[in-house]
Amino acid sequence: MNKLVVLSDIHGNLSALRAVVEDFQARYTPDGLILLGDLIDYGMRSNEVIGEIKKLESQYAVICNLWGNHEGAAIYPEKHLSYFSSDRGRAMLTYTRRNLSKESIAYLQKAMECSGRKVLMSGDKKLLCVHGDLKDFYWGKMERANLGTQGEYADYDYVFSGHTHIPHHMEIFYEADLPELRNRKKTVFLNPGSVGQPRNHNPRAQYLYVNLEEEVYCHHSVRYDVVKEQSLYTEETDSFYRDRLSKGI
Numbered sequence: 001m002n003k004l005v006v007l008s009d010i011h012g013n014l015s016a017l018r019a020v021v022e023d024f025q026a027r028y029t030p031d032g033l034i035l036l037g038d039l040i041d042y043g044m045r046s047n048e049v050i051g052e053i054k055k056l057e058s059q060y061a062v063i064c065n066l067w068g069n070h071e072g073a074a075i076y077p078e079k080h081l082s083y084f085s086s087d088r089g090r091a092m093l094t095y096t097r098r099n100l101s102k103e104s105i106a107y108l109q110k111a112m113e114c115s116g117r118k119v120l121m122s123g124d125k126k127l128l129c130v131h132g133d134l135k136d137f138y139w140g141k142m143e144r145a146n147l148g149t150q151g152e153y154a155d156y157d158y159v160f161s162g163h164t165h166i167p168h169h170m171e172i173f174y175e176a177d178l179p180e181l182r183n184r185k186k187t188v189f190l191n192p193g194s195v196g197q198p199r200n201h202n203p204r205a206q207y208l209y210v211n212l213e214e215e216v217y218c219h220h221s222v223r224y225d226v227v228k229e230q231s232l233y234t235e236e237t238d239s240f241y242r243d244r245l246s247k248g249i
Contacts, residue, residue: 001032001061001063001120001122001212002031002122002123003028003029003032003211003212004030004031004032004034004063004210004212005024005028005030005033006033006034006036006190006207006208006209007035007036007192007195008035008038008068008131008191008193008194008195009037009068009162009165009193009194009195009196009197010038010040010043010049010195010196011040011041011042011194011195012039012040012042012043012044012046012049012096013042013043013045013049013196013197013205013229013245014045014048014049015224015225015229016196016205016224017049017196018052018224019222019224020195020206020207020220021056022222023207024220027209027220030209032061032062032063033060033061033063033064034062034063034129035064036066036129036130036131036160036161036162036192037066037068037069037070037071037116037131037138037162038068038069038071038131038162039053039070039071039112040070040071040074040096040100040108041073041092041096042070042092042096042197043196043197043229044232044237045229045232046096046099046100046104047099047100047104050103050104050108053065064120064129065111065112065113066112066116066117066129066130066131067112067113067114067115068116068131069131069138069139070093071108071112071114072138073093074093074096074097074108075105075108077093077097080138081093083138083139088238088240088241091237092237092238115137116137117129117130118130119156122212123212126156126157127156127157127160128156128159129160129161131161131162132161132162133161134152134153138163139163140163141163142159142164142189144168144170144172147170147189151174153172153174153189154174154185157186157187157188158187158188158189158210158212159187161191162192162194164191164199165193165197165198165199165200166194166198166199166200167191167192167193167200167219168190169190169219170189171187172186172187172189173186173187174186188215188217190208190210190217192206192208192219193206193221194206197244197245198221198248199249200248201249202221202248203226204223204224204248205222206219206220206222207219207222208220226245229245230243230245230246
């Protein structure tokens with residue numbers, strides 16, 4: 001499992017997901033897919049996104065399919081709703097919960113990994129997949145300023161995370177008893193950005209391709225029909241979630 005496509009934060013945006021799938025299928029033949037959570041909510045087609053993910057599972061080895069904070073909130077609102085930063089976010093989650101099909105709820109509960117994190121091996125490389133960070137698997141945010149002092153990440157060669165909706169590639173070197181490497185241990189931190197609701201001022205759908213053997217990391221942003229996806233919002237939802245799609249905020 002050296003060649004991987006990494007997706008995160010699709011957020012019910014079917015047009016964006018389909019554009020990303022078409023793009024990576026044209027470019028790559030991955031050994032597997034990593035899904036870092038938040039398939040649902042904010043967008044209007046959470047059920048359809050789950051259906052599309054099921055199709056991908058029939059084509060590729062999905063080696064990681066984590067809950068994000070929005071899956072956690074959909075199943076356990078009493079634990080998560082207070083973490084939302086705004087009333088509109090809580091209202092949107094309530095709308096999404098109300099419109100999830102029985103099949104979608106079953107998928108969240110039975111097919112996805114509710115722990116919010118997973119450890120994988122690729123050859124001799126140890127991979128950590130987490131939606132947030134090790135302090136909070138669902139709501140935590142990876143930030144360079146803190147990583148250098150957080151030695152618990154030194155155990156991993158790669159750390160894949162989502163949640164921020166902002167892509168990153170950071171290489172942190174930790175002190176270690178490795179004379180042949182000048183007593184430094186490298187950990188590579190990668191965030192694919194958001195497929196369905198990017199927040200880096202780039203409205204295109206974003207994903208990551210990695211080749212672990214060759215240490216190749218390619219961030220991609222893909223055009224999709226934003227207007228079509230915006231047209232699906234109703235008066236029951238806050239216009240903020242519709243409007244932000246065109247600005248990548």
